[in-house]
Amino acid sequence: MSHATLPVLVFEGLIVFFILWKILSARRGRELFIRRIPGLSAIDEAVGRATEMGRPIFYSPGIHGLDIVGLQSLSILSHIIKLAAKFRTRVMVALADAVLYTIAQDVAREAYAREGAPELYEQDDIKFLSDQQFAYASASIGLMSRERVASCFYFGSFFAEALILAETGHHIGALQVAGTPQITQLPFFIAACDYCIIGDEYYAGSAYLSKEPTLLGSLVGQDLGKLVIIAALIAGVIGVSISPWVPAGSILLEWFKVGK
Amino acid sequence: MSVFERMQRIDRRVMYLLLVVVIALPMFVRFRLPTAITPEVRGVYDTVEAIPRGKLAILSGDWGAGTLAESLPQTEAMMRHLFRNGVPFAILPWAPQTTTLMQNTAERLAKEYGKVYGRDWVNWGWKAVPMVAFLKSMAKDIPGTVKEDYRGTPLSELPAMKGVKNIDDVGFVCHITPVGNIMLWVAFIQAVYGTPIAYAPTAVMVAQGYDPLDAKQLVGMLPGLVGGAQYETLLNDPRSGVRWSNSLSLAELLMILLIVLANVGYFASRRAGGAGR
């Protein structure tokens, strides 16, 4: 679909409306509830473990570049660095994209500065390894093994290298927390990591960790958007089911048809 | 350590060694196992059989040497079918490695079928442009977007490209890929122009294909190495796909055996009051 059709306009408009409404509502001071997400709560545990063992933390934002997934990963990285800076724990970040690398340097520098420890920022700890998938994977696992990292975080877009990273982390005894919107890699992370966040919990990460009203409001708006989708699904199922007897029942199906 | 506890703690080096043995065994001991043809593979085959005369096929790919074991049988099977049916095709690589790998495959198969580059197939070469922009532009004007092949020869000088102006002159696309970008083809080509698109992912990415398959946005799918093996069976020409899928079979049996052993040990330890893991 190159351009929006009327149904897309309507539904996207509704979802955008709910998100903006809830953001404004949260900014006016309304208390919002967010359920516990074990994978994100485990970040504190992982940082604490690295501090106790006196070993560094490894962070991988995946192999994609500057996109929504990458930016969300950097938000989570910022939180982890601020937490690690409190305990003077080293965080090594391995990147596969040159654009994201420059932004990650900024994020790291800013995070250390916010915690009042700008001297902890080491440029060499933010590394661009390679933009080739398996070159990145082999460099990452080499780094993890040589530095004997205590905790590993994988937040971002991953493909085949997901299991290589996670299994190596397990072999060296690291506590691993992973999150990716790539559905196909979730089984590998679930099998090999200690904690895994699934699907849109990844996008809830920044809201959950910062408890910032704007982000929490956006999260609640997303949930309302999902309710809109569920309502459309139920209406569509009912419509298609009754369409042999009530021809108008298949209107929703025709309405949502994309292309040829 | 009791035997049940040992069953739960098999050294991974032993597992890796066993895996090497079972994967290598079919290379030396030939045997043939039945292959069931799944509807998604049949869908691809039937679509290729029905490509209208005079239309071009596109074999799009962004696979590299890393996924050769899965992508090569898929690519070979598709090329054999197209060569056999006399359908000219264009290789559309999205990565530099893919240009070489697919071209080498086509050249090797061309010798078997007496096919000639430029007349029976072309290689558009890797273009360093974003996929979305390329697809949108190519759909309207193939010669203007692609311009020349991987050797720098203008498309107008290649007989296979004669009369090919836009996506309406393309009768079939197969996207062979280890990454999840099939929806770009679906969104910008199939949804807009109705061109039949097939998906040939690696096994890890297969799960992503069932949504568009179910929605009839894809004509079919070759799921990994097994898809290549099934396609070779349909062509009645078992090759590397069928041979290598024997290794896959034995490897999966080994994995199931090890998992069963671990669980037997787990339950037996618990029953014996031991430290089950």
Place this chain on the structure above:
Amino acid sequence: MVSFWGPHTDNPEKTLFILGALVTGALFIFGLTFVPRRARKPLIAAVTFIGGLYFSLEFLIAPRSSAEPFLMSAGPLGRRVFELLYSGLDPDQNFLSPYMQGLTNAWQVIAGFTFALGLTNLVHIHGKNILQARKNWGFSVFFFVGVITMAVIGFFQRFGPGQESPVWQGLWLIATDGWLFSLDAAMFSLIAFFIISAAYRAFRIRSVEATIMMAAAFLVMLGQVPVGIWLTSWIQPDWGPLANLRLENISQWILWKPNAAAQRGIEFGIAVGALAMGLRIWLSLERGSYFEKEV
């Protein structure tokens, strides 16, 4: 022969245009450093909004094929609007679509400049390792040997006299087929070993859910491979409903029904999450130390 400088060597106007664009871009970026501090964030927000607005409107505004019937039946004003906005466009374009290619190309050019950044960082890190004789500095030597070797071979076999030299073409074959492709395949092959150790460790029947997951995994795995198909090949396809008990049919049902449904559910959530985050970034509502830092 392919020239290193690309197809513009015989087009001095285009070369001048590119140089001019480079100089203008550099001057513009230099000029940005003089923007007052308190104006920087609003400037970034404005540019982000306008950029995002273009792409949003280009997607949301109806193309010519949809707008034409509506506008042409809306009287003289509608016809005038149609002529003003849509005349001369393709059916699947709106009045913003012709600029898409240029903007996409601009982004590609900007991204191209960052290529050197990654290489600079690698040279910096490995150079320091060698100069300061840090632990494992020998591996850093291999980095330089690898980069320089591949760059030299790649350059000479592609441009200049190397294009027709069997020596350079042979070296290229060794570098790609011999080294690069083999190492790539070897790294990917690690996954096979890691899958077996991960599955052995993870698949334990500790709960009802774990049991169901394991059973589904076994059924899908076996149904996909020849040996699994052989196990139930004694069930004939013409045995009516009993034929559904063939492993490949069970596997297909699991993949097409529960798996596809669950995946769609997760994908809906991911899509809405991505939409929300995109919206926050576009409207400069995103929070976090990177988005709130002083510029």
